[in-house]
Amino acid sequence: MTLLSCEHVERSYRSDRFFDSRPPKRVLSGVDLTIDEGECLALLGESGSGKSTLGRLILGLERPNAGTIRFRGKPVASFAGPERKSFRRAVQAVFQDSIGAVDPRFSIARIVEEPLRHLTELDETARRQRIVELLKMVSIDPDEMTKLPGQMSGGQLQRVCIARALASNPDLIVLDEAVSNLDLTLQIQTLDLLTELRLRLGTAFLFITHDVRLVRHFADRVAVLHKGSIVEETALTGRLCHPASLALAQAVLPAMPSKAQ
Amino acid sequence: MNDNCNEAILPLETTVHAAGKRNWTMTLALSILAVLALAIIAAPVLAPFDPDAVDIASRLLPPSQNHLLGTDHLGRDVLSRLIHGARVSLGAVALISLLVLVLGVAIGGLSGFIGGKVDQITMRICDVFLTFPTFVLAMFMVGVLGTGMTNVVIAIVLSHWAWYARIVRSLTLSMASRDFVLAARVAGAGEFRIFGEHVLPGVIAQILVLTTLDIGHMMLHVSGLSFLGLGISPPTAEWGVMINDAREFVWTQPTLIAWPGLAIFLTVMAFNRVGDALRDRLDPVLAAEVC
Amino acid sequence: MAELHIDGLRLETLRAGRITPLVSGIDLRLRQGCVTALVGSSGSGKSLSCLALQGLTPPGVRCTAGRVALIDGDTRRVPARGQDIATVMQNPRSAFNPVMTMRAHAQETYRGSHSHFEDELRRFATEVGLDVPRDLDLYPFQMSGGMLQRMMIALALMSGARFLIADEPTTDLDLIVQARILDLLVEEVRLRSLGVLFVTHDMGVVARVADEVAVMEHGHIVERGTVERIFHAPAHPATQALINAHLSLYPEHILT
Numbered sequence: 020m021t022l023l024s025c026e027h028v029e030r031s032y033r034s035d036r037f038f039d040s041r042p043p044k045r046v047l048s049g050v051d052l053t054i055d056e057g058e059c060l061a062l063l064g065e066s067g068s069g070k071s072t073l074g075r076l077i078l079g080l081e082r083p084n085a086g087t088i089r090f091r092g093k094p095v096a097s098f099a100g101p102e103r104k105s106f107r108r109a110v111q112a113v114f115q116d117s118i119g120a121v122d123p124r125f126s127i128a129r130i131v132e133e134p135l136r137h138l139t140e141l142d143e144t145a146r147r148q149r150i151v152e153l154l155k156m157v158s159i160d161p162d163e164m165t166k167l168p169g170q171m172s173g174g175q176l177q178r179v180c181i182a183r184a185l186a187s188n189p190d191l192i193v194l195d196e197a198v199s200n201l202d203l204t205l206q207i208q209t210l211d212l213l214t215e216l217r218l219r220l221g222t223a224f225l226f227i228t229h230d231v232r233l234v235r236h237f238a239d240r241v242a243v244l245h246k247g248s249i250v251e252e253t254a255l256t257g258r259l260c261h262p263a264s265l266a267l268a269q270a271v272l273p274a275m276p277s278k279a280q
Numbered sequence: 281m282n283d284n285c286n287e288a289i290l291p292l293e294t295t296v297h298a299a300g301k302r303n304w305t306m307t308l309a310l311s312i313l314a315v316l317a318l319a320i321i322a323a324p325v326l327a328p329f330d331p332d333a334v335d336i337a338s339r340l341l342p343p344s345q346n347h348l349l350g351t352d353h354l355g356r357d358v359l360s361r362l363i364h365g366a367r368v369s370l371g372a373v374a375l376i377s378l379l380v381l382v383l384g385v386a387i388g389g390l391s392g393f394i395g396g397k398v399d400q401i402t403m404r405i406c407d408v409f410l411t412f413p414t415f416v417l418a419m420f421m422v423g424v425l426g427t428g429m430t431n432v433v434i435a436i437v438l439s440h441w442a443w444y445a446r447i448v449r450s451l452t453l454s455m456a457s458r459d460f461v462l463a464a465r466v467a468g469a470g471e472f473r474i475f476g477e478h479v480l481p482g483v484i485a486q487i488l489v490l491t492t493l494d495i496g497h498m499m500l501h502v503s504g505l506s507f508l509g510l511g512i513s514p515p516t517a518e519w520g521v522m523i524n525d526a527r528e529f530v531w532t533q534p535t536l537i538a539w540p541g542l543a544i545f546l547t548v549m550a551f552n553r554v555g556d557a558l559r560d561r562l563d564p565v566l567a568a569e570v571c
Numbered sequence: 572m573a574e575l576h577i578d579g580l581r582l583e584t585l586r587a588g589r590i591t592p593l594v595s596g597i598d599l600r601l602r603q604g605c606v607t608a609l610v611g612s613s614g615s616g617k618s619l620s621c622l623a624l625q626g627l628t629p630p631g632v633r634c635t636a637g638r639v640a641l642i643d644g645d646t647r648r649v650p651a652r653g654q655d656i657a658t659v660m661q662n663p664r665s666a667f668n669p670v671m672t673m674r675a676h677a678q679e680t681y682r683g684s685h686s687h688f689e690d691e692l693r694r695f696a697t698e699v700g701l702d703v704p705r706d707l708d709l710y711p712f713q714m715s716g717g718m719l720q721r722m723m724i725a726l727a728l729m730s731g732a733r734f735l736i737a738d739e740p741t742t743d744l745d746l747i748v749q750a751r752i753l754d755l756l757v758e759e760v761r762l763r764s765l766g767v768l769f770v771t772h773d774m775g776v777v778a779r780v781a782d783e784v785a786v787m788e789h790g791h792i793v794e795r796g797t798v799e800r801i802f803h804a805p806a807h808p809a810t811q812a813l814i815n816a817h818l819s820l821y822p823e824h825i826l827t
Contacts, residue, residue, distance in 0.1 A: 065745045065746065065747050065748070066715075066716070066744075066745040066748070067715075075462075078466055080462060080465055080466070104468060107466065107467070107468040108468070110466075111466060111467075112462075112463070112466045114459045114462065114463060115459075116459055119458050119459040119460065120459040120460050120462075120463050121460050121463070122460045122464075122477075122478050123482075124481055124482065133463075133464060133467040133469065134466075134467035134468060137467055137468030137469050137470075137473075138467065138468040172613070172614070173613070174613070180463075183463070183467070187468075201613075202612055202613050202772035202773075203772055203773050203774065203775075203813075203816055203817060204612050204772075204812065204813065204816045205612070205613075207816050207819060207820070229745040229746050229747075230746055231746065232775070232820040232821070233820065235820070235822065236819070236820050266747055267746055267747060269750075270746040270747045270749065270750035271746065271775075272749075272750070272753075272773070272775025272776055272778060272779050273775065273778045273779055274775070274778065274817070274818060274821040274823075275778055275802055275803075276777075276778045276779075276781070276798040276799055276802055277778075
């Protein structure tokens with residue numbers, strides 16, 4: 020069952036200044052994409068391809084200039100009030116820079132509590148219980164919940180962000196280069212954690228990344244974004260043929276040292 | 281290993297203990313501010329004489345047991361005038377700082393957060409106000425409305441709010457573009473809530489530091505305008521007025537000009553020092569960067 | 572061929588009132604024409620060691636021991652920062668002054684004769700793949716991360732230093748840009764016989780560029796060897812963990 024679909028989505032930016040005669044900058048042109056329930060779709064592209072912009076559009080943080088984004092069949096742009104709230108409940112995100120994605124003044128508990136406060140009807144006791152449950156899910160000791168972000172490492176904070184994303188029991192989580200700032204061992208650990216959670220909870224993931232190696236490790240299907248449009252889409256069992264995809268694949272670092280040096 | 285070789289032992293870097301050296305200035309600053317606070321609260325009790333009591337027979341006396349700092353050209357006790365003057369000078373400064381802070385945060389913060397055309401228009405209005413130099417604006421206001429503390433306050437606020445608004449706006453812009461604001465939106469928080477819970481606290485912490493550092497600056501404006509005869513007029517005791525009065529007698533009784541000058545100097549330095557310390561402590565991000 | 576010897580480097584800091592060692596006596600040997608990779612997970616002390624061996628330590632960190640020597644034939648002396656050792660850093664954007672053009676940056680650190688400056692600048696900028704002369708007059712905000720990293724390498728080469736410290740220079744770049752920068756570095760090492768200390772957490776980068784590997788954990792070097800030996804027969808558990816994590820991303824190698 021289709022959870023989210025993008026139909027001919029376009030996005031351009033223009034500056035807010037008066038008297039600015041420059042043409043608007045087109046970031047996305049005619050993007051078509053679908054995400055089904057429970058699946059993990061990787062959105063692959065080099066920097067500047069528009070991946071983060073598409074992520075923000077899917078999250079409803081920005082509106083496309085043309086085309087429609089539908090959630091469970093209904094256009095996201097038409098959501099208002101309670102419908103908007105239920106959309107937010109269903110679609111959450113984990114961002115690239117874990118340190119920047121949390122308010123440095125909030126305690127860990129308050130950070131994870133934020134979606135519970137705004138998107139659920141739970142009272143304070145119920146919220147507290149849920150926070151403990153969520154922290155345990157991401158292997159963080161609940162006793163650490165009074166700490167401030169400055170007292171935790173980047174890797175731990177990213178797990179806190181994952182706990183926050185899971186708080187409202189979403190149907191879809193957008194991972195916007197969510198592991199790119201971690202070192203390799205932590206990247207793999209985090210992805211393994213997400214896979215385990217996916218199997219347990221049935222959440223769908225949109226994994227935005229530029230690293231082909233991680234795609235093979237984590238996703239079911241991959242869509243390749245190049246200069247603002249989807250140039251290729253295939254299941255992981257298939258092969259990538261488009262020149263942009265091949266450029267990415269060739270740039271992958273070798274597994275073993277070669278004797279050529 | 282050859283004894284003649286000049287390899288480097290890598291230089292030792294100091295650890296966080298460097299902070300210890302600055303503590304005496306902080307103690308001094310806090311003591312000065314404590315004395316000031318006392319003067320403001322308990323002026324009528326502390327001052328040995330009535331600040332407005334004229335006694336021509338005892339004019340221009342040097343410091344003595346009776347008059348600890350001497351008397352001015354009208355026989356009024358300098359110490360008492362200094363103590364009462366603290367109320368006036370600092371009272372005006374406090375009011376100005378509060379108004380400028382409120383205006384700056386409200387206008388600058390909302391402008392930066394809302395963005396778009398609203399922001400553009402607000403900034404152009406700010407630009408207009410920024411072109412007025414304080415003294416010129418003050419003289420204009422006094423010319424139109426007359427002298428007096430109220431007009432001094434209005435003049436200084438009008439010429440400074442735009443500067444604060446601009447700073448608050450850029451602080452807001454940098455806060456609002458951080459990922460945690462996006463994350464708050466994704467978590468379902470409304471725009472006002474985001475502004476109040478996430479953006480404003482960070483901005484206020486930083487702007488408060490600026491305000492503290494600026495108190496000295498405001499103090500100089502208030503005293504300066506009074507010195508020029510545009511603000512408080514004699515016989516009210518106020519430090520700027522006292523300096524103006526003492527100008528004529530600088531060769532006869534040089535200490536007369538020194539006391540209010542010293543008072544202003546010490547107050548400004550004390551607030552600057554406290555502002556420095558606030559800046560070092562208030563922002564958790566800044567504090568976390570040290571280690 | 573010159574060598575850079577680092578002996579007994581020790582760093583410590585004050586944490587919660589107690590002296591905590593960060594790096595405990597590491598030794599490194601860098602040879603010209605050889606890339607030595609310094610690997611380890613975050614917190615192992617790799618970046619701190621790089622800063623310390625150039626005489627720079629962040630506030631709150633103290634260097635309590637260590638000797639750095641440049642050995643050239645029979646002479647032995649202290650290496651000069653910017654002349655014998657050059658650095659390429661992780662975040663190129665924060666390494667450049669936002670109000671100076673690329674040319675201004677090069678002028679700031681150039682030590683050669685004035686008349687040769689423009690020619691040398693153009694030569695090195697072209698060699699690293701920048702668009703000369705257009706890119707030389709750009710400000711950092713007009714350039715991408717990859718271009719800034721190329722400029723940083725050009726500045727390092729212009730200094731004439733024989734040794735290069737590269738602290739995770741490609742971590743913030745996307746895959747394609749990373750591959751190109753690594754190719755450039757390998758080429759420069761070959762052309763100029765540079766001695767490189769390459770800090771990274773990604774074993775894929777090590778496989779691509781390194782000749783020798785030193786593995787750090789909790790402030791100690793726990794294993795060192797040639798890159799082939801480390802990959803095919805890792806001995807220390809920390810090394811094995813790194814290699815296994817790396818290989819798990821390459822399904823075709825799991826059976827090897």
